[in-house]
Amino acid sequence: MKKFPGNAISGITLAMLSTIASHASAEDITFVSQGGAYQEAQTKAILEPAAKKLGLTLKQDSSPKAYPIIKTQVESGKVTWDVVDLPTGDCIRGVQEGLFEKLDMALIPNAAQLPAELKDDYSVGYISYSTVLAYRTDAFDEDSAPKTWADFWDTKKYPGQRSLRNLPRPTLEIALLADGVAADKLYPMDVERAFRKLEEIKPNIATWWTSGGQSAQLISDGEVDMIQAWNGRISAVQQAGAPVAFDYNQGILETNSLCVLKGTPHKEAAMKFVNEAIDAKLQAALPMIIDYGPLNPEAFKTGVIPDERAAKLPSSPQNLARQALLSAKWWASEEGVKAEERWLSFVQKK
């Protein structure tokens, strides 16, 4: 007698919970990115159209440092995020730490359009940006401007103030390119050689920048004459009217990828969503709003992106061929981690 009501209540609760759960899995999906103008642009170009097509209710969250949150969610078993947009290095690290679901490629047929180096079993490439050599056009005219990293290192032929990023990634790659290593022969990286090359230019580096905003300020105020910077930052500086130019020659391409959190209750919907997010048409809409390159090469064949726009994007076929692809795998390896740790003492030492 006494036992009966308790059982009934827990039975009802369970039934209620399961209806809520099944209800939610059919409709909701939470997408997480880095916020700001970047996430707004994605929402318009990709996320909302994708959710509409799949009949999902799209929820969004943003965090510039999503990785530790993902780790906490997965390890505590309280997973509220479904699909995350992360720097590819974080995806690789997350796979090592067991944070992501293996992708069911049957649900993601669009992934077949991506080249093999831009995807693996747990993540697919999403967008790209590039680290390029930018210079002041009031310090150099187009013919005498530094065009390669070897030029950047040549302080006699190209005098002027210089700035590099205060992180080894991708500054070590740049040093190797300056030393004559071919773009497709960068990995596994010769760290010794890269640091040796950096020692050469070190006395001529006016400042080592730490944030993207700082790099934009340095070149736009003329504090330096040439700089290693992200293409999006330089485009913004150009639009603001600063006499600055850049080219994708010897740029270092970096990517963000999409992953699905391990233990998400919306696994199938999440994978379908990933498929839509790398759809060529939706991908092609993104660079019309913001300076990131779509990673699905088919996006450039949709006719959405005009040729003059494609010429300014890091992932268009003509620019892709002139750049080196950063290996997030190498940086996630033990040698990569060691190289990062070595950086600080390199910068500080006179």
Place this chain on the structure above:
Amino acid sequence: MTNAYLAKPLAEASGRSGPPSPDQAALAREERKEHASMLLLLAPALVMVAVLLILPLCWLTFQSVQSEEGFTLANYLRIFNEPIYWDTFALTFKISFLVTILSIIMGFPIAYAASRLQGFWANLVLICVILPFWTSVLVRSYAWLVLLQRRGLVNQTLIDMGIIDQPLNLMHNTTGTVIGTLHVMLPFMVLPLYAVMKKIPQDLLQASESLGAKPFYTFRRVFLPMAAPGIMAGSILVFVICLGFFITPELLGGGRTILVSMLVQRNVELYHAWGAASAVGLVLLLVVFLIFWGVNRFIPIERILGARS
């Protein structure tokens, strides 16, 4: 026998002072009550210190000696073995020391003027000191960036006046860091100095002069010794705050002026090495304690902070 006989009067004698008289008991009760109410009044502050300071410090200590394999001293060994940590601590102390000395040199005349001037002028000087104090450190550091950079106001003016041909390297180095930090730290020197100087009786200075002392002699033998606690208070404040300074060196140091606080930040942000960051933080804290202890041996801290004269 003899002992027992003797013991009685002795016990009586001591008994007189032993059990307290009703008055004394009441007094003792009052005192206990007062202590209890004092403790009650202090309780919120004590709880705050415990929750916000002592507990986190215990957590930091725990983190710094914890690794996946259990107890470890690796984080501390690294600080002593790797030159980068030594260099960073050395640079941090160098810059803190330099800023402290410069803030004495620059802060003393300002505090002196403010304490000797009357009414409107005294207020004006103090407002000039306090106004930047209310402005965000970030804003002030960016303002220095506008002034000090290669095509900044200072270099441009000097070039226009024909004093220099090439712009001076005023920032992206230790110089920029010291200038920016000094600006932020100046009120921390001026305000305690001003408080102490204001309390120096004018009569003593007049007495010295009336006894035939020249102004500089009066200053050196009368004013300066009495202002010394203010200098000490200001120096300790400036030095200790400098040790943990972050924003200004990050913005004006050109990425190569790495201070202890930046080491902590990088350990966390780049390498997710909470243990290493905790260890660096604790070593810095320990160093600050050592400095306080050392200073306290010469001049008691209460006196420096003006609680006891």
